[in-house]
Amino acid sequence: MSAHKMHVDSYERNWMIFSAVLLVVFATAVSVAAFGMGIQVPAPEQRVDPRTVATDPNSPWSNPGLREIAPGKYDAYILARAVPLWEYLPKELTVPAGSSVTFYVTSPDVQHGFKIQDTNANFMVLPGQVSKLTVKFDKAGTYNFICTEFCGAGHGIMYGAITVTP
Amino acid sequence: MANKDKEDEEFRPTGTLAILAIFVVTLIAIWATIYMILVGRGGTL
Amino acid sequence: MNKTLLHVLYGILAVVMISVFAFKVFQPIQVLPRMQLAPAFSLIDQDNTPLTSEDLRGDFTLYTITYTNCPPPCYNINETMQEVQSRLNEAPLDGIEVNFVTISIDPDRDTPEALNAYARSIGADISKWRFATTTNKSLLKTIIGSGFETYYEDKGDGTFAFDPAFILVDGWGIVRSEYRYATEVSLPDRILRHLGVLAEEVHNSTGSAKLAYEAAHLFLCYAP
């Protein structure tokens, strides 16, 4: 076998270079949003036992709800469950405008999704894991949060709402 | 196998570049639209 | 380029990559993440003396919150604190002090005197374990809520709702571990293991070993 150099048409070579540059530009834009503006994806937070997470008195999800941890700063512990009915606990939250809410969501049964409309909070909810993201609600209004992963017959009715008061 | 036609040697894919240019413009427009939605909604940390 | 040289270079590259990979997978060095800065504070303790975050610099500190009127067993917070203290010799601390601080969330009732009586009633060794609070309630909320990111709330009927959290802070005032919910590993075991990991980092991360520890941070080689 004799060695052959790869033949690349000049138009095609330029196209390949251009494609590579374009992808680098996109990757840069993504990095700026992630590391510069703090628009991040969920990180491992805590592992829990899905069999006891909703009942253990030491678990915040045995008494889920909204907690003000500092002025204007809230933690929302939410349990997403399919048994006995497809629902979030609690279904409704109310915070004043300007609040920063950190969501801690887990499931005692099957996989669920959690997406708050018109915000960047959108993540999977897995039994055994805690999903955490923070949202700052500046505008008053009602924000539905809906289940985005198939979780059984009632998947389509599983949702809740956050009311942001002025 | 491949018989090198003179025609092939001179073939310049200009139309291809034109189509790809349209594609790239569309790609950037759509991608940037979604990116701006993301940025407009703010941080998650 | 010379072919032998090229192969040598490939060899070196492969060795470097394999070592990095092995470092990540086998984790010969484990660390605790540097989570965030612990809050600066100034509180009054059970002996009516000031306790500030600066006083605790250089030592490890395990914080928790409670209130003395919390009906026992009150999340077993005191039991956990006492078990960790009694088993401290299990962690290879080598001279590093560990402080224990319980911050009361009920300053109205938990005066220094009340805290003192409480410490005695549970048999706490107050040379190591301090009980403190401040009557400035908004400051208290900021320290615990904003600073330690731990929730509590006065229910108004003499009881408090709160998160039974333990927070481990290192000598530089950085939060290195939080223990919030029931985990599968027994809590004192986990805290003691983490104290050991932290002490090893303090003792060993000098000179070139410091780079290895920084690599462990970079590659997220976190102790479970």
Next chain:
Amino acid sequence: MNQYQVSAAEKKFIGSHILVAILALAVGSLFGPLQAFEHAGWDFYTYLKPWIKSYYQGLTVHGVLNALVWTTFFIMGFLTFNVIFGLKRPLKNPTLNKVGFWMMVVGVLAAAIPILANQATVLFTFYPPLKANWAFYVGLTLVVVGSWVEGWGLFMTYADWRKENKSERTPFVAFGSLVTILLWQICTLGVAVEILTMLLPWSLGLIEGVDPQLARTYFWFTGHPLVYFWLLPAYISWYAMLPKQAGNGKMFSDSLARLAFWIFLVLSTPLGFHHQYVDPGVPPAWKFIHSLLTFGVFFPSMMTAFTVIASLEHAGRKQGGKGIFGWIGKLKWSDPSVTSQLLAGILFFFGGIGGLANASYNVNLVLHNTAFIPGHFHLTVATAVTLSFIGISYWLVPYLTGRKLWQPAWARIQAWVWFVGMIIFSNSMHVLGLLGAPRRVPLGLAPYVPAEWNSRLFQVGLGGAILFVSGIMYLAVMYKTATNKERVESEVIVPIAEAMQDPAKSPVWLDRWAPWIYGTLALIVIVYGPQLVEQIANIALTSPGFRVW
């Protein structure tokens, strides 16, 4: 023109793959429009209650049959043909391939029974702790293992060819097919491990629980390369067959096409975390690394776009096309096979754009599990792949059966109807996704749907209806062709475009397997290894099963 003669037995064997594939498409496609109609507010599931219990059962049938069965059978058939025809030699061990095929068939039947009995309404992603009947998992395993066995038969055939042709370049169609099969053999390890170590013992009651996070990690190890397993056969056709069909064009760059296939092999597996950007149990650092590799695998798709379009332009100019766009009209749009594949390619542009948005790390927060996702993969797997396969079948089925294609005009119109229906359907799905509509939801009944979505939901139904018509037309053409009394005058000529540069002059390293395989495995170990080790070391089999449908 003399072409290599594939034996009648082998034609029959390949044909049985296509037959199973089309049967799966026929049944699965019945349910697709039902989902779309439901969105538009026309719920047919209430009338189907005696047989199909819910929207989700229908969705499971649609997803499993169309995305998994139709594609896998068509691909195994088409690739088997490519290897035999490309290497110009019969299968080394036809019995082995037959065993593989029948394993796959038995697997499909084993999985079909619990699905139809509503015992496995877990959708085609079957995420635990949704717990299906064990037969469902056995069936999936058999399909995967059967496809492995068939792949081994093809590798053995190639090994024999290589022994006799030491210094020759592997003919492109065989080369591309073998790379595709190798990719499949590597990537399906994920789902095989998931089923054999967790789901099957769990569904049989041998273990108490599963680890849902680890299951997802295993699943998406397979899940994204699966996309390339679907796409690459279409690429083979676009690269090496379509230019010939479209106007006697030549493949613009043989060596870059080969390079693109190698990059697909190397990069398509170690990026599965881009489906898990919003999973709670995977550190963001790994997600970010996988997102960069996903950008990397977009690169060979850009190369493919150039080479394929340039090859088509070559064909169009040969037919007398002038000007920048004049050549497009000169392509052989009268050939339904060409029309299908060109239209598939056009929509794939938009599929690619959506895919890049999905893959862009945090940009995924806007899109994750919204209707954008099914909108996207109906452009990729349901159009770029399916419509291309439909186009391929327009020459392959006459070739295999020796019967004339029934009503080519119908076939051509079918492709256009699909194109129009899919534009309406997928455009509205993408927009709904951006507005926040979730996927996998009977949106016609969901309580949180705002009025402003309604016009788009109607378009989903409209697109589904048009696609349904197209599907019926395709099945009619196939049925009438398979039973056509009119036979082809002489054997159908297999369209193989020659390359502009002699492949023998392409670099030798493009025809060596070992370095690419080592590179693939090394990259998988580097970017998957640490997370797999960590997740397996911390496995928590704490999730019992649920049957909540």
